[in-house]
Amino acid sequence: GQNIDQPTEMTATEGAIVQINCTYQTSGFNGLFWYQQHAGEAPTFLSYNVLDGLEEKGRFSSFLSRSKGYSYLLLKELQMKDSASYLCAVNNDYKLSFGAGTTVTVRA
């Protein structure tokens, strides 16, 4: 079976940093995706980690430790438009298994 856990909600202030953790136990692993989903919209791709370590992409960074079954998404210099759900998904061949998502609320 697949078990992917992430916090349900997080709140942070504009300009701050927030770290969203994701732990997983899955039958297979080819990589880990992070998606952003604004309310009422489709999920959109943020990052993909295959190897251990940190991948930085502008204000967003993603980290993976395969031995620990752990990833995090780091959002820096938070903006109001970053208020959204963030989905962690494990890639097993061409199938994705998703966590329930973390809703991030950015306050002024």
Place this chain on the structure above:
Amino acid sequence: DVKVTQSSRYLVKRTGEKVFLECVQDMDHENMFWYRQDPGLGLRLIYFSYDVKMKEKGDIPEGYSVSREKKERFSLILESASTNQTSMYLCASSFIAGSTDTQYFGPGTRLTVL
């Protein structure tokens, strides 16, 4: 620009009706997927297809079937809709099986079964 479209944004049906949800992608992708998204449960895979006329069950296929007659189109069918199938349905596509290519999602269809 990548595009996945779904036939309806909102749909209301009655219990027992046959429901068709259509998805079209214009990226010549091999793989197509149907998910449902429910609060607290995240996205769950219903069915996927890695080629025309090919289909495989996902994690929750019961009560659903699919059809892929053309590469760009993947249909989800609810043979006899039930109230527990009220949900947001998302279609996605991706290029190559087992690759690092992301899945691209459509805008979703919010289905209500009364």
